[in-house]
Amino acid sequence: MPEIVSLGEILVEIMRTERDLPLDRRGTFAGPFPSGAPAIYIDQVAKLGASAGFIGVCGDDDFGRLVEGRLREDGVDTSCVRFAEGYTTGCAFVAYSSDGSRNFIFHLPHSAAGLLGPEDVKEDYFVGTKLLHIMGSALSVSEHSRQACYRAVRITKELGGLVSLDPNLRPELISPERIRKICEPVLKVADLVLPSGEEVSALTGIPDPEEACRKLAREGKIVGLKLGARGSKIFSPDLEIMVPSVEVREVDPTGAGDCWDAGFTVAYLEGRSLEECARFANVVGALSVTELGPMEGSPSREEVEKLLRSMGN
Ligand code: ATP
Ligand code: MG
Secondary structure (H helix, E strand, C coil): CCCEEEECCCEEEEEECCCCCCCCCCCCEEEEEEECHHHHHHHHHHHCCCCEEEEEEEECCHHHHHHHHHHHHCCEEEEEEEEECCCCCEEEEEEECCCCCEEEEEECCCCHHHHCCHHHCCHHHHCCCCEEEEEHHHHHCCHHHHHHHHHHHHHHHHCCCEEEEECCCCCCCCCHHHHHHHHHHHHHHCCEECCEHHHHHHHHCCCCHHHHHHHHHHCCCEEEEECHHHEEEEEECCEEEEEECCCCCCCCCCCHHHHHHHHHHHHHHCCCCHHHHHHHHHHHHHHHCCCCCCCCCCCCHHHHHHHHHHCCC
C-alpha cells in the first residue's frame, strides 16, 4: 500500500505554441500534456523515489491512457484510477501572455474528472498511508469530487496519517468566501498547509499573507508559503525562516507549486529539518519550470540531489 496518496482531477493540457495569442483566435496548439494538480503532485512524489498512489477518474480514451500511463511509468500505483466508459478525459486549453499570465478554458466538471466520488475512496487503500495530500482544485471540480476528498481525509486521520493541503484556488476565479468554505473541513485537521500568498489570504481572511501564515502556525500547523522565483518561507509554531530558491531559466511555470509540494512532503516524511525540506522543495520547484508542459520538467531524485550538491548541500 502506498505511503503518500493523492486524489483528484486528471486532465490533459493543450497549449498555444505562440505567446499573446488569445483563445478566441485561430492558431496552433502543442500537446496533449498530462496534467491536473493532484496528478502532477503524485507523479513528482514517485519521481523522487517515494511510495505513491493515486485515486482519480479519466475517460476511456487516449487522453486518459496517456495520463494514467505516465503516472504508472513514473512509479505511481494507479490501481485506484478508474476509466469511465461513455465519458471523456478532462482537458484544459491554455494561452500564455508575455507578462507571465495564463488564460485557461477548462473542460472539467462535465468530464470524467467530475465523476470522482466517495465510492472511489476505499478504506483498505489507506492502511499504509503516512500522508494524504489534498489540492483545493480537487475540492472545487464537483460536489462528488469534494466529498471524495473529505472522505479520504477522514479515513487518513482515523488511521493516524498526516494530511497536507495546498489550497491552489485562484481568488480571481472563485470567491475567497467559497475557497474558505470548501477548504475548511480539510484545513481544520491539516498538519501541513502549502499555499501561495493570495491563497492563504483567501483561506484565512487575513490580507497580509505572512500574518495569515503566522495565524495558521500558531494553531500548530507547518506552513510553506511559496514565493515563485524568490523561493519559499516556512512558518511553524516555533520557527520562521526564508529559504531562497536557485536561479534557473523559466520556460513554463505551470506545475511548480505542485512539484514544490511533492519535494516538501517527501523530505518531511524522511525526517529532515524544515529548512532542509524547503531547500529540497525549492530545487524541485525550480527544475520543474525549465521545460514546456506541466509535468515535463519534473526532476528525478538524482537531478535534485546533483543540484543540491553543487550548491554545497
Ligand atoms: P502553480 O500554482 O502555478 O503551480 P505556485 O504559485 O503554487 O505555482 P510558485 O511559487 O510559482 O508556486 O513555485 C513554487 C516554488 O518553486 C517556489 O516557491 C520556488 O521555490 C520554485 N520556483 C518556481 N519558479 C521558480 C523560478 N522561476 N526560479 C526558481 N525557483 C522557482
Ligand atoms: Mg499553487
